[in-house]
Amino acid sequence: MKERIKIAVQKSGRLTEHSITLLQKCGLIISHTKDQLIGYGENMPFDIMFVRDDDIPGLIQENLCEIGIVGANVAREKQLSYESSRSSSNFDLESSLDFGHCKLSFAYPESSSIRSVNDLDGKTIATSYPFTVKNYFTKNSIDANVTEFSGAVELAPSLGKADAICDLVSTGNTLRAHNLMAGETILESVATVLKSKSEQSEFKSMWIEKIIERINGVLQVNESKYIMMHAPKNAINEITKLLPGTESPTVIPLDGVNDTVAVHVVCKETVFWETLEELKDVGASSILVVPVEKMLM
Ligand code: ATP
Ligand code: ZN
Numbered sequence: 001m002k003e004r005i006k007i008a009v010q011k012s013g014r015l016t017e018h019s020i021t022l023l024q025k026c027g028l029i030i031s032h033t034k035d036q037l038i039g040y041g042e043n044m045p046f047d048i049m050f051v052r053d054d055d056i057p058g059l060i061q062e063n064l065c066e067i068g069i070v071g072a073n074v075a076r077e078k079q080l081s082y083e084s085s086r087s088s089s090n091f092d093l094e095s096s097l098d099f100g101h102c103k104l105s106f107a108y109p110e111s112s113s114i115r116s117v118n119d120l121d122g123k124t125i126a127t128s129y130p131f132t133v134k135n136y137f138t139k140n141s142i143d144a145n146v147t148e149f150s151g152a153v154e155l156a157p158s159l160g161k162a163d164a165i166c167d168l169v170s171t172g173n174t175l176r177a178h179n180l181m182a183g184e185t186i187l188e189s190v191a192t193v194l195k196s197k198s199e200q201s202e203f204k205s206m207w208i209e210k211i212i213e214r215i216n217g218v219l220q221v222n223e224s225k226y227i228m229m230h231a232p233k234n235a236i237n238e239i240t241k242l243l244p245g246t247e248s249p250t251v252i253p254l255d256g257v258n259d260t261v262a263v264h265v266v267c268k269e270t271v272f273w274e275t276l277e278e279l280k281d282v283g284a285s286s287i288l289v290v291p292v293e294k295m296l297m
Contacts, residue, residue, distance in 0.1 A: 095212065
């Protein structure tokens, strides 16, 4: 039987749909029914393991999966926990993706006198990220206690279990509903591809590199645009400077015209209206911006 690579993704939650879509955009056809915990890659040697997000780093650590998609918040917390037991993590945070944005931030009860991390000495902080929070306290010489809460962290102060909390926030609504005020952010997180550091067979390495290259290609495509315009020959340098992330432009002569050419470029960053106006100012006309479907650098 041919070797297969296991990719761990969240079974059901905020990252699930984005993770599956990303793999599909990489060309992977996944056959999977709702209750199955394993999806089968029909056209490539990948199997998808659907698990709780918190289990993803551990599966790679234990060599049960080679790749995972998980929030950097979870990955960093697990890395710190492995380091605290004097082992090191067996995975790298390989590519930051374009979904799952959130912040790990402190929050203080409105009724308390705590207004910043400087007021936390001697206090107790509830969090689901004890290693990340302890690490922050150590680095910033703050002498506070950390108590682990696995869910409903925001209830800890009103239950008398903590003086403040450190939790994931995307909007302040949950905090306000619990009479908490947002404090300092200690980690800005985004969904991330984890890659095993274990040595792999030649076959597996080749496919792992291939999928990671495709993931990076998909990320670039999301931002990239193909831009076509007519421009005076002598404005090409200025045009390239106005378009960030472009390689050498393709310059095509126009039939019967001497000083004007067609310029085509791939721009790897978002193209704003302002940029188009600046292009016009340096002499470009008939400017077309079209989306890019696939890209392999
Ligand atoms: P599981 O059952 O898999 O353990 P969960 O409840 O831990 O699920 P979700 O709430 O689906 O997980 O969040 C998964 C990840 O999504 C988080 O670890 C984080 O990286 C990211 N995320 C993005 N926005 C938020 C948010 N507002 N609150 C919590 N997590 C968020
Ligand atoms: Zn979780």
